Structures are given as structure tokens and as C-alpha cells.
Amino acid sequence: MSENGRAGEVVHVNGEGTYTLSGYAGSAVTHLEITVHDYAALVRMVRTNYVGRLVDVLHVSAGT
Numbered sequence: 001m002s003e004n005g006r007a008g009e010v011v012h013v014n015g016e017g018t019y020t021l022s023g024y025a026g027s028a029v030t031h032l033e034i035t036v037h038d039y040a041a042l043v044r045m046v047r048t049n050y051v052g053r054l055v056d057v058l059h060v061s062a063g064t
Helices: 039-049
Strands: 017-022 031-036
Touching: none
Parallel strands: none
Antiparallel strands: 017 031
């Protein structure tokens, strides 16, 4: 994650599963957990015809 030049640690997504993106100093977000259900479809979408931001296709919900 990044904002105004500050960035958290890079997380490489290389398959289905749950990934945790760390926040950074000064951010209201301490971490963000994402789950990839169909990695092949995600790769196809990003590499072939998607020109928007990935945030536009994420489903965001509150954790427990």
C-alpha cells in the first residue's frame, strides 16, 4: 500500500490464498488482508484488458 510517497512492504501474490499487506507509519490502516479465489482469472484480467485500478475490483468487508 502507498500514499503520498510512503509505502508498506511489497507482497507478492503468486496463487490462491490469503495475503496480508502491511501498513506504514502514519497510516490509519495497520494492515490489509486480501483473499485471492481465482488467481488465473486475476492474472488474465490484469494482463489482458484491465486499464483501471485494482481497488476498483476488490470486495471490501470488515474482518472479525
